[in-house]
Amino acid sequence: xxxxxxxxxxxxxxxxxxxxxxxxxxxxxxxxxxxxxxxxxxxxxxxxxxxxxxxxxxxxxxxxxxxxxxxxxxxxxxxxxxxxxxxxxxxxxxxxxxxxxxxxxxxxxxxxxxxxxxxxxxxxxxxxxxxxxxxxxxxxxxxxxxxxxxxxxxxxxxxxxxxxxxxxxxxxxxxxxxxxxxxxxxxxxxxxxxxxxxxxxxxxxxxxxxxxxxxxxxxxxxxxxxxxxxxxxxxxxxxxxxxxxxxxxxxxxxx
Numbered sequence: 001x002x003x004x005x006x007x008x009x010x011x012x013x014x015x016x017x018x019x020x021x022x023x024x025x026x027x028x029x030x031x032x033x034x035x036x037x038x039x040x041x042x043x044x045x046x047x048x049x050x051x052x053x054x055x056x057x058x059x060x061x062x063x064x065x066x067x068x069x070x071x072x073x074x075x076x077x078x079x080x081x082x083x084x085x086x087x088x089x090x091x092x093x094x095x096x097x098x099x100x101x102x103x104x105x106x107x108x109x110x111x112x113x114x115x116x117x118x119x120x121x122x123x124x125x126x127x128x129x130x131x132x133x134x135x136x137x138x139x140x141x142x143x144x145x146x147x148x149x150x151x152x153x154x155x156x157x158x159x160x161x162x163x164x165x166x167x168x169x170x171x172x173x174x175x176x177x178x179x180x181x182x183x184x185x186x187x188x189x190x191x192x193x194x195x196x197x198x199x200x201x202x203x204x205x206x207x208x209x210x211x212x213x214x215x216x217x218x219x220x221x222x223x224x225x226x227x228x229x230x231x232x233x234x235x236x237x238x239x240x241x242x243x244x245x246x247x248x249x250x251x252x253x254x255x
Contacts, residue, residue: 013086013102014045020103038107046075046082052106053116057139070132074120081119087156088115095159095179111160114146121150152186155202172197175204175220183209 021039025032038055042048054068075081092105092112099105105112117140125133133150141147146160148168155176160166162182168174171194172186184206188196198212201220212218 013089014048017045017048017089017102017106020101024103039103044082045085046072046079048106049082049085049116050075053113053120056113056143057117057136059139062135070124071120074123078123081116081123084119084156085116088112088158091157091159091177091179092161096161109163110144111146111163111166114140114144114148114163114166115154115158115160117144118146118148118150118152118154121148122152122154125150152197169197171195171215173199175200175202177203179205181206181208181210185211185213187211187213189214 017039021035025035025040038052039048042051050068050071053071054064057067058064089102089105089112092099092109093102096105099109117136121133121136121140124130124136130150137148137150145164146166148154148166149170149172151170152168152172152174154168154174155178157177158174159179161179163180165183165185166180167185167187169187174180174186178200186198186200192215196215198214199217200206200212201218203220204218206212
């Protein structure tokens with residue numbers, strides 16, 4: 001029986017991920033082959049990420065092996081990407097009450113997978129391989145419903161919760177330890193060029209549907225919640241009540 005990484009000091013992310021994969025394979029033999037090929041057959045997180053993301057990002061344009069080769073080369077050249085992936089998994093584990101371990105975000109959470117795809121695309125962008133970076137951006141948007149420009153700057157320990165509809169523009173900056181819930185937009189106003197997107201400080205939580213537009217700054221550790229729906233409901237209720245009063249007054253005048 002493998003040692004439980006939950007006992008004693010926290011285990012490195014890769015050790016914990018392998019432990020959870022072995023336990024899941026024993027509990028659900030139907031998925032044992034999948035868990036083995038995605039995680040247990042590899043000796044490092046870098047190899048596992050390359051394999052798993054390649055299986056997701058493959059397309060008629062680019063085969064699994066081609067994608068995997070690009071990912072492996074990028075991870076080998078930029079080891080900080082693996083460190084960022086570990087921090088992102090840990091962030092999901094700590095902040096998402098629905099997350100039971102590191103296995104879920106690694107295999108299934110599209111926010112985590114979209115974020116790792118962005119990180120590779122960002123390094124490709126900075127190396128001048130813009131067309132390939134845009135290709136990975138497009139695939140992430142198609143597969144995960146998350147659209148992050150490869151030139152955007154995103155820190156580590158970031159959680160994209162549920163993630164559907166998240167959009168992050170070219171000159172946006174997201175600090176370390178931020179959490180973005182589904183429907184968040186970090187966009188421009190449509191009238192500016194150059195540096196035109198929001199700058200989000202460390203530890204900020206952007207709640208469901210938050211729309212932050214323009215080159216503005218949101219400070220550290222701030223909870224920002226979108227309240228447009230509430231305001232629309234208030235205005236609708238106000239004008240509906242006013243209309244009722246006017247109709248009643250008109251009826252009384254006619255009678």
